[in-house]
Amino acid sequence: MLRAALLxxxxxxxxxxxxxxxxxxxxxxxxxxAETLAEAYEAESGHMITISPGSTGQLYARIVQGAPxxxxxxxxxxxxxxxxxxxxxxxxxxxxxxxxxxxxxSADPDRIGPDGAAALSGDFxxxxxxxxxxxxxxxxxxxxxxxxxxxxxxxxxxxxxxDVGSAYAFIASGNAELGFIALSQLPDGQGSAWIVPEHLxxxxxxxxxxxxxxxxxxxxxxxxAYLQTDAARAVxxxxxxxxxxxx
Amino acid sequence: xxxxxLLTLALASVTTxxxxxxxxxxxxxxxxxxxxxxxxxxxxxxxPLILPPTVLGFYLLLLMAPASPxxxxxxxxxxxxxAFSFTGLVVASVIYSLPFAxxxxxxxxxxxxxxMMEAAASLRARPLDAFLTVALPLSAxxxxxxxxxxxxxxxxxxxxxxxxxxxxEGRTRxxxxxxxxxxxxxxxxxxxxxxxxxxxxxxxxxxxxxxLGRGRKLHVR
Numbered sequence: 001m002l003r004a005a006l007l008x009x010x011x012x013x014x015x016x017x018x019x020x021x022x023x024x025x026x027x028x029x030x031x032x033x034a035e036t037l038a039e040a041y042e043a044e045s046g047h048m049i050t051i052s053p054g055s056t057g058q059l060y061a062r063i064v065q066g067a068p069x070x071x072x073x074x075x076x077x078x079x080x081x082x083x084x085x086x087x088x089x090x091x092x093x094x095x096x097x098x099x100x101x102x103x104x105x106s107a108d109p110d111r112i113g114p115d116g117a118a119a120l121s122g123d124f125x126x127x128x129x130x131x132x133x134x135x136x137x138x139x140x141x142x143x144x145x146x147x148x149x150x151x152x153x154x155x156x157x158x159x160x161x162x163d164v165g166s167a168y169a170f171i172a173s174g175n176a177e178l179g180f181i182a183l184s185q186l187p188d189g190q191g192s193a194w195i196v197p198e199h200l201x202x203x204x205x206x207x208x209x210x211x212x213x214x215x216x217x218x219x220x221x222x223x224x225a226y227l228q229t230d231a232a233r234a235v236x237x238x239x240x241x242x243x244x245x246x247x
Numbered sequence: 248x249x250x251x252x253l254l255t256l257a258l259a260s261v262t263t264x265x266x267x268x269x270x271x272x273x274x275x276x277x278x279x280x281x282x283x284x285x286x287x288x289x290x291x292x293x294x295p296l297i298l299p300p301t302v303l304g305f306y307l308l309l310l311m312a313p314a315s316p317x318x319x320x321x322x323x324x325x326x327x328x329x330a331f332s333f334t335g336l337v338v339a340s341v342i343y344s345l346p347f348a349x350x351x352x353x354x355x356x357x358x359x360x361x362x363m364m365e366a367a368a369s370l371r372a373r374p375l376d377a378f379l380t381v382a383l384p385l386s387a388x389x390x391x392x393x394x395x396x397x398x399x400x401x402x403x404x405x406x407x408x409x410x411x412x413x414x415x416e417g418r419t420r421x422x423x424x425x426x427x428x429x430x431x432x433x434x435x436x437x438x439x440x441x442x443x444x445x446x447x448x449x450x451x452x453x454x455x456x457x458x459l460g461r462g463r464k465l466h467v468r
Binding site: 057061064125128131133134156158159160161162169170173174175176 | 309415430
């Protein structure tokens, strides 16, 4: 019995020999897509990928403090660039893996019509957004309100969670009548939505970067390379993003 | 910076008052009853000690939604929603800090014992009189501990508030939320100022509780 258990353990360990593990910090809007991609990559490579989601600012703050991440999938371009500059990310490893789109969403099927600005000027108690100070999607939401001239009108009805995930929860539960989330989060056929025109905010170019800690980790470098393959780009586009430009 | 501090103090004060009003009869009942459902009530009361604040916050968020029976009722009666409001935070805090009020009170009432109450009854004190003139004064330190812990635990609340508060300045941005936001934004100086204040407050509070506990023993014997 004991021998059988030991043998099984030995087998499990030897089967995993050659497999590496990587911990990837992923901006909340991309977490679900990253899980899908990680599964496909694991099946293909035999490496292990663990996704740790959070707001871009939150993850950046952790990385600066020495969190054990091997790579960072940000929702902006600034923070990965800052990490390279500070020597905490590998120079030349930065690339745009996705271009995000912002969506205004309500769980109420009748709230948002073809004109999103009308819904935003309408009668509602709360508008949920990701925290603009730490989440690029929150910042893009604020820019959109500014561009529509609605900032003052909605200012004291804004509720924020840490990232787009909490904004989603506020809206899905019906506590906030509407709010801004990532297009990739939009549930099929539930409620009503308006896809925010791209000219209303700074483009949500989302950069990935290899962190210094993961520089020699084949699982991390392999996963970042995988993100640029045609197969991965197809998954990213299907999730509601434009894939990044070819290098 | 004073906004979150004042809001937190207001939240903790209101929560403590409501908790004491609820917990005095509940703890007395728990201390004196022989009912079979006593363990059930005790377990429910202690739940917030075990449940992660995220679980509590998630269910409160669903309960407070205008489409749910509770949230809908509240909206109909008051015209406002519970989520993202000061009242909502009070409701959440009362639930979250309930064991910190009930348990010290129950322990204090149990120490009074049935003999004292029977003696009072034999002197023809009505039950309410006996409670007010015998049990409550004998349990004063327990009541003080309950109040101090309720207040302090509410000040230290974070996860539930994060999930049902919505981080609105002046209404739901408490100290713990403000600290979190400063840390995530790498504003360590502001985070330090609030955090150090909270650290000192927590120490002084606990010191007071333990000093009181010591005082009780000296008093009894």
